Amino acid sequence: MEPVLIITNFPDKKSALALAETLIDQHLAACVNALSPCTSIYRWQGAMDSAEETPVLIKTQRQHYERVEQLIKMMHPYELPEVIMVPILSGLPAYLQWIADETTLIK
Template sequence: MPTQYQITLCTCPDKNTAEKIAHLLVDDKLAACVNILPGITSVYRWQEQTESAQEYLLLIKANKNSYQAIEMTIKKHHPYELPEIIAVPVESGLPEYLHWIDSCHS
């Protein structure tokens, strides 16, 4: 059964970028909640090199109908040439919490 909820993951290079994007998404009613997880280490391939960076991870909880607007907002305000934007479906959740996500949607 398809779900109407998703969590979008996005890494940011610093706290200011993470907070700015989180506030834009919540203030514009694109996301009900954005958690900012500090102190993650990302190891990745970029331009044929193995890189490592300290980043902040955004966990963006939203209705999947907001995905395109979330993606556009992140791309507009993110400093990376290729930001991580990955959405995963929410298979189940506390019904009251899922209804709350709906109530925050524009």
């Protein structure tokens, strides 16, 4: 079991929730948090820019990273979406087991 947290941002809550529902439906995530909007300030193509975005936290297993990344890229309107995977090194054992149980693909 290798639990991970995948972080991304979507331009609006509706598209963030669409991703969340897809991931949960396909057993690719145990839980997805679509957080309150935030303001992101960044440099893109040589110019400073900003955007209101909805942060998304995806709890899953390492083995699902590639498929989650594909879905984010497919469902995301940005040319270059943020997709960051962070290993979960420790946590409440029962919660980590729940992540594993919920993300076991049904065969």
